[in-house]
Amino acid sequence: MINKLTSLFDSNNKQIKLTEKPLEQIKSMRPKMQDMPYDDMKKRIAEMKAELKVLVDKVPEEAKLSLVKIDRTKGLPKYETDIQNKLYEFMPEVYAMADEIFRRKTGHNFHDVQLKAAIILSQGQRLTELYTGEGKTRTFQLPLLLYSLVGRGAHLVTVNDYLSRRDGEYAGHIASELGLTVGIINSNATYKFVPDEDLLSVKGEEAVKERSEKTVDESKMNAVNLIECTKREAYNCDITYGTNNEFGFDYLRDNMAWDLSQLSQRELYFCIIDEADSILIDEARTPLIISGIPSEADTEKYSKFAEAVTDLQEGVEYEVDHKSRSVTLTEAGIQKVEEKLGVENLWADYSMAYHIENALKAKAMFNRDEHYLVKGGEVLIVDEFTGRILKGRRYSEGLHQAIEAKEGVEIQQESKTFATITFQNFFRLYKILCGGSGTVMTEAEEFYKIYGLESVAIPTNKPVIRKDYPDLIYKSQEGKFKAVVQEIKERHAKGQPVLVGTTSVEKSELLSALLDKEGIPHEVLNAKYHEQEAKIIEKAGRKGAVTVATNMAGRGADIVIGGGRRGDDAWKEIAELGGLHVIGTERHESRRIDNQLRGRTGRQGEPGSSRFYVALDDQLMRILGGEIMTKLMNMVGLQEDMPIEMKLISRQIETAQKRIESMNFDSRKRIVEYDDVMNQHREIFYSRRRNFLDLFEGSMGKFLDGARILDISTEHDPEILEKLKQKQEEARTSAKEAIKNILISTVQSGLENIVEKTEKSKLEAKVKEYLLKYIPQDMLNRNLDIDFSKVKSDEVVDRVIEAIEKSYSEKMEEFGEDFYYLGKVISLQNTDNLWVDHLELMKDVREGIGLRAYAQKDPLVEYKNEAFVIFSSFINKINDEISQRILNVQKAVRRVEPVRIETNTDQIDDINTGDREFIQGEEIPVSSQSGAAQNAARFVDKMLRERKKQEASISTNKSESSTAVSAKPKEIGRNEKVTVRYNDGRVVKDVKYKKVEEDVKKGSAILI
């Protein structure tokens, strides 16, 4: 242990020592920089960019897709490290220029410790711990500027919209002098920075007036230099500021795009995270989810269908098959329902048929008080084995709504997940990640194990003189809060400012009420209104101020004692009084959060103090429990407000905290382990999807000068345009080939199966019946010319495939140019719907899997097993649907438009804890069928109905499907034989998945 500690310490020291030389270089350039005009700096930066571009051109296109996670511990490929080495060479000069711009604009150079941190961060894949108030937020601009020169995008992540706006605008003042652009992504708007000299032309005189002082100060940023722009413009800036949520959501949205022109992000190349522990640990407890109510949900429908089946009779108008859990209408039943609904053909509309089936199931197979209860206007499922109510659970696939309609209670719309990712896996997509915060080192292990990031502690600029008093321990909450109020009262009377931290909004309110009673004026903050709170907390250091805040409130804002500038008279007066005093009203589960609170005071070597209050009935103390508690109880005796103050107890508390920290780490690790399984699915599915988009749109998803090809105007170099055209032709040929290969391999595998199992006399009938799923009758008759009585069985397959190939060519003739459009609709529309179903199914499996632990099985292993089977069947389903549609689609459906609609917006839910505060409403693009698209639905309604049936039985018979698969291999298909097609059109059949895994994940090949 000691060895390990010393070696960690040594490595930390070594890294810091290595900053000395570059630090001297930067500082020695200061005199020279002082005379350098901005224009010369811009010129120098442009030269560096050009030099880097030569190296960037060597990065393969696939690597820029950002669909596959990066394993940082393994190191990056040479083409990436070459770029980084070049950057390291440029680093001292770039930092020296930035340092000079800061000096000109703010009057201060960077402190040495800031430069040291920036030097360390310029190597990437590292986090730095810099004490609060050391100016981290400013420091992070240095590596951000440096990496933006690469031209692949440089992101800075902050914890909320307000901070990204404030810091983005601030950074714009610096970056623009180097000719670099800054964009900002907020949840409901996106902005671009407008330099002062462009203000007049872009924003008018008012703005110029507002900027008359030209000051550059974090706390004075008011968006005057920002102008709204499109998302894509903001992402195309050299530097982009935003929150973790927005970057993550945009990633997910991009992977739901129907058109390459809808993509907003480019590569996920470089990312630096401010307040890294909050984001990589606290926020990472809950994944990002885009969910919504699918467009077809329409509650009235359910009632209409319930009504239509209500007086049907079993045995006459419908039949029930309890074994397969299915119900079917008889001819008489169909007629009756059609009459009631006033429609001619019940089967003409796939969704109608589907709803009728549910309504009938609800009526015939689900009995009130046996399968479910109706209570308080809700339908509650009864567990068939235990008889207990399954709270919060609902039947899937619209069945629950059908039962609600039957019972006449309010029909609750069900939201579905369209896309989801954990932050852990999102941040793994960036090639280079770094960041920092005031509290990093306690969580160094997690940062390394989960994100592959090294943590480095940087010494403070000036020694910390803050006084941390030992904890005071009380018997109960009452005594504790009384004492807290007493201390506030005393310090307030002296004029000393006090900041009180609480662990929840309720506790803040409780304390506020107590303070009111004592007549002590105070402010209460609870991390809801970031901008206002930042303004309030900046004033928390004023004379006599009392501020009560939850831990999160006012993050990122600097508290200067006195409320003005460091060193002014007000500052000196408060310093005399002992500076800002921080009171913690409870120890948090994690030491890190306590340290964050303490770090609010004693910044930049100024005086300050802190004290935590603890009660024996605090949550944490209960966890501590046992012998110590009994001892403590005796020591405090019966008195409520007699505290004990002991070093020993503080140490015990820390031990308890460490234990909880590691428990929490385990549970986060668990979430990631589960998401890793989904991540493989995501990687493959999204790569495949992007690949299709690229092929059909003929762009190959290429980037040129950092922008997507579709951004290129015709003014471009004719030579390049010619090349692009050629590329497009190639892509289109590949698109045709890809669909053909899917069709053929799908038909072939089914066919081989039939030929093998069917006796010769029945072969013709069987084969023809099977083929009708994929090919219209007349087309089949025209192209399949075989006498079944004469050919050998194994020849049948070859002949059929020939016929399919011929039909496919016919179809291509027929469609001409339309194919590129139609093909996209066919291959994406189903695919997306199936993906949503897949996510739902995986969610169900995930929720149910915990129970498996009782059967002495590792639920994670079980989950992986099931996931493998489910995913293979998902891919097969996609291929089968594409195959079923392609030859069946008629010219008449040519104008099928995938429609982007916005569904109910505030549907982002939270699967784990329900406490994600910052996620706001989402606009959810959903593929939907409307107008002309209804035609398309006709062709496939039969297939879709079948599929729905199959799936309904999978999700309701979860336990059955799981026993059937438990013997399957653990890893997802690494040894499974697959067939893939490469972008160049090459098809590789029956290879082991592990051989082509990399290519599939890179997106250069797709599974077919």
Ligand SMILES: Nc1ncnc2c1ncn2[C@@H]1O[C@H](COP(=O)(O)OP(=O)(O)O)[C@@H](O)[C@H]1O
């Ligand atoms: N090199 C510097 N010289 C003077 N003031 C600085 C310097 N760097 C940062 N500051 C100021 O110090 C204060 C604290 O900085 P901040 O970025 O909020 O710190 P942190 O993010 O580390 O908590 C801010 O008011 C900032 O403007």
Ligand SMILES: [Mg+2]
């Ligand atoms: Mg900060």
